Amino acid sequence: MTISFAQRLDHVETSAIRELFKLLGKPGIISFAGGFPDSALFDVAGIRAAVNAALDAEPGAALQYGATEGYGPLREQLAAFMATKGARDVAPEQLIVTTGSQQALDLIGKTLISPGDKVIVEGPTFLATIQCFRLYGAELISAPIDRDGVQTDALERLIEQHRPKFVYLIPTFGNPSGATLSAERRRAVLEMAVRHDTLIVEDDPYGELYFDAPPPPSLLALSAEVPGSRERLVHCGSLSKVLSPGLRVGWMIAPPELLAKATMCKQFSDAHTSTFAQATAAHYLASGAMPQTLARVRQVYAERAHAMTEALQLELGAALAFVPPRGGLFVWARLTGAGGALADGDEFARRAIERGVAFVPGAPFYASQPDRATLRLSFATVGVDRIVEGVQRLRLALLG
Known part of the structure; x- marks a missing residue:
């Protein structure tokens, strides 16, 4: 039988990153490819304690179906978490819990595009955003960025x-850029949103992973x-x-009318995010363990970022241009x-x-x-x- 697929699939492709992972089974390979956090840094003991607390406190609620909008105690904890990040007026009912921030982007596509x-x-x-929005038929327009994020003059045009x-x-x-929008440009983005009556979607999965000074609000x-x-x-947070x-x-x-539509569409896809996972996250946040966890991952990622940028400068020199990251998980280079x-990234990747x-x-x-x-990277x-060893191998691939 020949299966006739939906036309919306005509303009989307399998993730280039996921395809690359198929090549990573080679023994001894050093991977700078993934966008994953380091599993060795997971607070296993703290998460285990949160799991036990969830099962001890409300086992029925943790293991049962739940509200599409999210588990009430978690929504309260997330509102409190946002307050620590400077957003002090977020009420629990102003947010919905999603199955990762990726689902939030999908719900935005479903409800708006x-x-x-x-x-x-x-x-x-973000590559998955390109794929997601194209799946719903969007015509995507690129705004240029530099080390200080999106160029707001060009964005307004x-x-x-x-x-x-x-x-x-x-x-x-x-x-992938590692760029951080400056405080001046952030204000400019908000002002042009009002001036042009334009909706802005802020995706913020990395904001807590700063190395030295915190980023702008x-x-x-x-x-x-x-x-x-x-x-x-x-x-969108995660x-x-x-x-x-x-x-x-x-x-x-999100604004109430968008949140209501997104909640309705979420009902169609997964009914609700895992209540067990939500209860675990709620107890973890309530335990007060997050600041210590963040301090640890910031320190480790800062050390690794410094090692990578130093090695790239030493080994590749003028052949590679980049701005040292101030946080996050990536070095974006040219x-x-x-x-x-x-000077071809695809060929360099093969080598x-x-x-x-x-x-x-x-x-x-x-x-x-x-x-x-x-x-x-x-x-x-x-x-x-x-x-250091991986960057030395890059030098051999590029210059050897």
Whole structure:
């Protein structure tokens, strides 16, 4: 039998990153490819205690069906968590719990995008977002970024020209760019949202993973200072990078009418996020263990980021340009071709695999006009010694 698939699948492809993982079974390979947190840093003892507390306190609630909007105690804890991040006026009923922040993006696509709608994203941006929004028929328009995040002058021109359904941004330690939107530009984004009556989607899975100084306040936190901006803002958060991706706990804060539609669509897909996972997360947050966990992962990731940037400068020199990250999980780099060196990210990735090291070429992270000289390196899951060895292998792949 020939299966006739939905037309919406005509313009989406399998993730280039997931395809790359198929090549990583080679013994001894050093992987800078994944965007995963390091499982060795998971607070297993704290999560185990939270599991036990959930089963001891309300076993029926933890193991039963739950409300689509989310487990009440977790929504309260998440509202309190947002307050520690500067968003002090978030009430529990103003957020819904999602199955990871990825589901929040899918719900945004389901509720807002009709075929042909225009959506502005950063260039580059999160690959899964490109795939998700295209699945619902969006025409994606790339806004340029630099080390300080999206270039707001260019963004405003694109908003004026295209009148998008919404603008999607990762303002803090972006994936893949690692860029952080400056405080001045954050305010500018909120002001243009009001000026042009444009919805802004803020995706913030990495904001707690800073190395030295905290980043500027989130758009959500700053919205209290820009009248009219809050009702034009959606904020997506996640515990995946700071606690455990296996819990699949994320959340979305949005205007009431959008939240209601998203809740309705969530009913159609999974009814509710796992109540057991939600109860576990609620007890973990209530235990007060999160600050210590964050302090530990920040220290480790900072050491690894420093090791990678230092090794890249030493081994590859002028052949690779990048801005040292101030947080997050990634180094975003560009091959310069200096000294006649290779300047094609795809070819570099193939040569690197042969040398026993993997990374993700940058082209798939662009919704349009990809820069094929770019690449994304993740330092999160590799120890310092292996990072140095892996970068030495990169030098052999690029220059050898």
